[in-house]
Amino acid sequence: MITWDPNMEMMPEAELKKMQFKLLKMLVYRLYSFSNFYHERMDAHGVHPDDITRLEDVVKLPFMVKSDLRDNYPDKIFTATPEELVRYHVSSGTTGKPTVVGYTKNDLDNWTESLARALTSCGVGRGDVVQVAYGYGLFTGGLGLHYGAERIGATVVPASVGNTERQLELMQDLRVTAICCTPSYLAHIGETAKKLGISIKNDTRLRTAILGAEPWSDQMRQRIEEEMGIKAYNIYGTSELSGPMFTECKEQDGIHMWSDLAFVEIIDPETSQPVPDGEDGEMVVTILQKEALPIIRYRTGDITSMNVSPCPCGRTHPRIARLSGRVDDMLIIRGINVFPSQVEHTLLSIPEVSGYFMIEVDRIGALDNMLVKVELNPEAFSDKINDILDIRRKVGHTLKNMLNVSVDVEISEPGSLPRFEGKAKRVIDRRVL
Amino acid sequence: MDVTKYTIKQISVFSENKPGRLAAIAGALEDEGINILAFSIAEANGFGVVRALVDRPDAAYKKLNAMGFMVSFTDVIAVKMRDVPGGLFEMARILSEAEINIEYSYAYSGREAAVLILRVDRVDAAVEKILARGGTLLSADEFS
Numbered sequence: 001m002i003t004w005d006p007n008m009e010m011m012p013e014a015e016l017k018k019m020q021f022k023l024l025k026m027l028v029y030r031l032y033s034f035s036n037f038y039h040e041r042m043d044a045h046g047v048h049p050d051d052i053t054r055l056e057d058v059v060k061l062p063f064m065v066k067s068d069l070r071d072n073y074p075d076k077i078f079t080a081t082p083e084e085l086v087r088y089h090v091s092s093g094t095t096g097k098p099t100v101v102g103y104t105k106n107d108l109d110n111w112t113e114s115l116a117r118a119l120t121s122c123g124v125g126r127g128d129v130v131q132v133a134y135g136y137g138l139f140t141g142g143l144g145l146h147y148g149a150e151r152i153g154a155t156v157v158p159a160s161v162g163n164t165e166r167q168l169e170l171m172q173d174l175r176v177t178a179i180c181c182t183p184s185y186l187a188h189i190g191e192t193a194k195k196l197g198i199s200i201k202n203d204t205r206l207r208t209a210i211l212g213a214e215p216w217s218d219q220m221r222q223r224i225e226e227e228m229g230i231k232a233y234n235i236y237g238t239s240e241l242s243g244p245m246f247t248e249c250k251e252q253d254g255i256h257m258w259s260d261l262a263f264v265e266i267i268d269p270e271t272s273q274p275v276p277d278g279e280d281g282e283m284v285v286t287i288l289q290k291e292a293l294p295i296i297r298y299r300t301g302d303i304t305s306m307n308v309s310p311c312p313c314g315r316t317h318p319r320i321a322r323l324s325g326r327v328d329d330m331l332i333i334r335g336i337n338v339f340p341s342q343v344e345h346t347l348l349s350i351p352e353v354s355g356y357f358m359i360e361v362d363r364i365g366a367l368d369n370m371l372v373k374v375e376l377n378p379e380a381f382s383d384k385i386n387d388i389l390d391i392r393r394k395v396g397h398t399l400k401n402m403l404n405v406s407v408d409v410e411i412s413e414p415g416s417l418p419r420f421e422g423k424a425k426r427v428i429d430r431r432v433l
Numbered sequence: 434m435d436v437t438k439y440t441i442k443q444i445s446v447f448s449e450n451k452p453g454r455l456a457a458i459a460g461a462l463e464d465e466g467i468n469i470l471a472f473s474i475a476e477a478n479g480f481g482v483v484r485a486l487v488d489r490p491d492a493a494y495k496k497l498n499a500m501g502f503m504v505s506f507t508d509v510i511a512v513k514m515r516d517v518p519g520g521l522f523e524m525a526r527i528l529s530e531a532e533i534n535i536e537y538s539y540a541y542s543g544r545e546a547a548v549l550i551l552r553v554d555r556v557d558a559a560v561e562k563i564l565a566r567g568g569t570l571l572s573a574d575e576f577s
């Protein structure tokens with residue numbers, strides 16, 4: 001196996017933790033001394049840098065949220081001087097002001113290094129031709145992967161997004177071996193290729209795709225991989241953290257979060273308490289070495305779980321699972337957190353029903369009642385009532401096992417549940433709280 | 434013996450227990466000029482299955498399927514019941530002695546006698562046993 005920085009990537013866990021603690025301590029002292037924002041925040045929270053005496057003390061620090069960045073537009077919480085800044089990226093806000101992220105030379109260097117390790121872990125390296133089909137510009141995807149791929153000695157095709165026929169022409173003529181883009185854009189490239197009579201599998205040298213910046217599923221990965229004869233890897237990052245930074249390794253079983261750059265916590269979004277490894281919760285990230293825009297205990301709003309068991313690839317850094325949803329979508333049913341995405345994943349594993357569903361929540365007396373409406377697959381239709389009741393029981397049991405909360409199941413006719421374009425509204429919550 | 438002669442193609446339709454679904458099924462068949470010869474509804478909490486013998490099952494399937502209904506064909510047999518007490522019991526005994534399971538049954542009043550529609554797990558064996566014991570089966574022709 002080839003690693004970009006073997007000493008760092010395979011460092012024993014205990015040493016990694018020691019390093020994280022040292023970095024955290026330095027970060028907190030620096031911010032308490034040089035950032036008004038953090039100084040006031042920590043005072044208000046009743047915590048002093050001296051209270052951080054071990055890594056676990058990180059929980060004493062206050063959280064940061066997206067609005068902290070918006071409210072301090074454009075650069076009120078930057079801790080670098082204007083002269084130290086070498087770049088800005090700006091993410092457009094769907095509501096209100098955008099978020100501005102500034103980078104010092106070291107910030108860019110760490111970001112690029114993070115991607116150099118990640119791309120290497122996907123088997124990309126010198127000799128590869130990498131088509132970067134993320135947007136170049138204020139968005140972090142294009143330039144981030146551009147420099148990451150250059151650092152590992154790959155040849156970069158800075159294609160950016162759009163002009164799909166041209167993308168295909170470049171892919172063939174420049175013998176592209178890897179592409180970085182959103183999963184939906186790759187699917188679109190695939191469709192366009194088909195229309196033009198081009199087989200990505202046979203007529204190009206593409207063998208790797210690094211996909212992210214929007215939600216996708218393992219089912220979609222399987223389809224893309226089979227159709228295009230490639231391996232597709234999941235990439236994670238948001239502009240607040242720097243940009244895309246972390247990917248799966250060749251095992252395709254979780255995204256390695258480089259411990260020297262990021263300290264990851266998974267918490268219950270309601271109670272803010274940590275959840276056990278392997279359980280779903282909100283990911284909270286501290287970027288340990290950021291200079292221009294420090295990020296401490298940033299609540300990403302992304303739902304995932306952490307896996308600290310050793311990865312067969314040999315890297316010692318913990319892995320997070322594919323994101324399973326956003327905190328905003330969370331429901332609390334009889335005190336248990338339930339995500340519509342969990343319902344979707346569960347249903348996709350049951351062949352008798354389709355992946356379409358609706359969740360209806362009511363309060364009956366003092367109890368929450370969750371009803372999941374599912375569609376029977378025509379192949380599973382039997383005219384024996386008991387067969388359908390068995391399917392309903394199976395769906396109910398499987399959902400209960402996954403969600404830890406019992407639900408009612410209603411079997412609906414195929415095609416009868418709403419289809420959504422764009423953001424799905426699959427929850428009707430009629431509880432009056 | 435040609436058991437297929439006695440194998441009748443029943444259409445089964447899944448239906449949510451919503452007002453108007455049954456009427457929609459019946460109305461659609463009527464619009465197509467399809468005659469319903471026997472009809473039963475099996476209901477559970479929340480959904481039901483409509484089972485019907487019609488004179489043109491293929492046309493019925495096509496129509497209901499096009500309307501978005503989940504439809505399937507099921508092979509059933511139709512036994513003409515002797516109009517004497519104990520007829521149903523006798524039929525059940527014949528089948529159970531041959532270890533044939535009745536999945537479900539429903540009756541309708543035919544022109545001359547009551548007719549029992551049976552879905553069994555082994556159609557061929559059921560046809561043979563019933564005929565061998567002197568029972569009368571309606572043939573598929575009589576439904577078209």
Ligand SMILES: [Zn+2]
Nearest residue numbers: 249311313315
């Ligand atoms: Zn790994």
